[in-house]
Amino acid sequence: MAQFFHGIRTTESPTSIVAPIKTGTVPIIFGTSEVNLVEPSERAINKPVLCYSQKDVAKYLGLGNNSQSFTITQASDVFFKLYAVAPVIFVNVLDPAKHKKSVTGTEIDSTTLEVREAGILLDTFVLKAAGTEVIESKYRAAFTDEGYVQIVLLEEVTGALTADYSVIDPSKVLKADYIGGENEDGVKTGLEVINDCYSLTGIFPSIGLVPGVFDTEVITILDTKMGNQNGLIKGLSFIDIPTTTVKKYQDVAAYKKQNNLTSNQQYVCWPKVKLGDTRYFMSLQAAALKAKVDGENGSPYESPSNKNLKIDGLCLEDGATITLGLDTANYLNSQGVATAINFNSWVLWGNYTGAFPGTTDVKDTFLCVRDMFNTEQKSFILTYVNKVDKPGNRNQIDSIVESQNIKYNGLTSAGILYGGKVEFREEDNPITDLIGGTFKFKLFLSPTIPMQEIVEDFEFDPEAIKTVFN
DSSP: OOOOOOSOOOOOOOOSSOOOOOOOOOEEEEEOOOGGGSOGGGOOSSOOEEESSHHHHHHHTOOOSOTTTOHHHHHHIIIIIISOOOOEEEEEOOOTTTSEEEEEEEEOOTTTOEEOOTTBOGGGOEEEETTEEOOGGGEEEEEOTTSOEEEEESSOOOSOEEEEEEEEOGGGOOHHHHHOEEOTTOOEEGGGGGGGHHHHHSOOOSEEEOTTOOOHHHHHHHHHHHTTBTTTBOOEEEEEOOTTTOOSGGGHHHHHHHTTOOOTTEEEEOSEEEETTEEEOHHHHHHHHHHHHHHHHTSTTSOOTTSBOSOSEEEOTTOOEEOOOHHHHHHHHHTTEEEEEEESEEEEEOOBOTTTTTOOOHHHHBHHHHHHHHHHHHHHHHHHGGGTTSOOSHHHHHHHHHHHHHHHHHHHHTTSEEEEEEEOOGGGOOHHHHHTTOOOOEEEEEEOOOOOOOOOOOOOOGGGGGGGGO
16 A cells, blocks of 8 residues: 655656766786885785886885886886876786895995895895805895895995895796686686786776787787686787897788787787887887877777877887888788887877788777777676666666667767667567577677778869960
């Protein structure tokens, strides 16, 4: 029986249109960090760490001034200092317990009292004077801002100063450390932690990177893991072709083919880039540039190609200069490889995924189109996951259809899409499927295509000569 009421009142109903979940371009970068700079109890090893600034990197991963030796240090410089984009998820695979080496007899300058070597494990540091160990109460050892060790003598010591210590060694990190796995306790390492990202950070990463790693198995597993996060979400991977072995642009296509860098989720880069005396993996700069462009647009619909990179040249691993013209850069593009050119300014050059030229399906060849499909699929899943197990009635179906179509009408008006629509069609939903609880929606999506080639035809107009008689 309804409750008696006399007067005027109001009620509220849930909004029938569901607002979409906004998803950003967040990379996940696997690499080596100067974790020796962090207190042992705070060190993040094989754990996804969501960072919004270099302070976050320093706190959990260690941050010195050694970007050429430690890839997370380099990535941190690229994303936070050069491009000012955030957040970034970092996974340090360097474990000081096994990736280290012993150093003995390092001479210490009596004036500076500084050991200028990166990666020193401070708890292993032993100071000696004339070959005899100095007791710890006579000195203090601490890290400088650059990540080196500075000694302060509290009491006078005699004799030449030397030091013994252990130092983390990124060269000892092997492909098995990047591939990782899961032990009997369910603890994941290496690339396996990709599937933990959402539960630990609330983010499905959009781009995966392993800068400085060129092993085919690692690259393939990265592509597979990023393309099937938690069995649901698709993501890209940005890959470098090694410049230690591939030193000429003529050899790039053969390397790409031989190493099967042909995924529609891969963006393949060559060679390295430099700014001043610092060399960077192009994949890092390309990923940071893409994140910047996506962030400015609020959507990944625009290609990062022909946008400014923070570089002043191209180079090999050893620093040797590489020069590419528009013709050679275009040849690389025609093989599904991105590069950079100095065309008024230094810009990223290349729209295609690694699938090109073997694949010509527009949704798989253009990077920005592929990412729009990834992003819209992720958005659909995150937006409507709360609809799972709701009653399969017309109200619920219409809520999804109408909400998505309103969204796509807006994106079309903004020039992000040529068009998009969602339908719930009878032919896609036989009674046998509906009885089993399966409801299928058909989504048509047409992201805008980059104007990769602009052609203007010039013709001499002889009629214009008649103007001499006017």
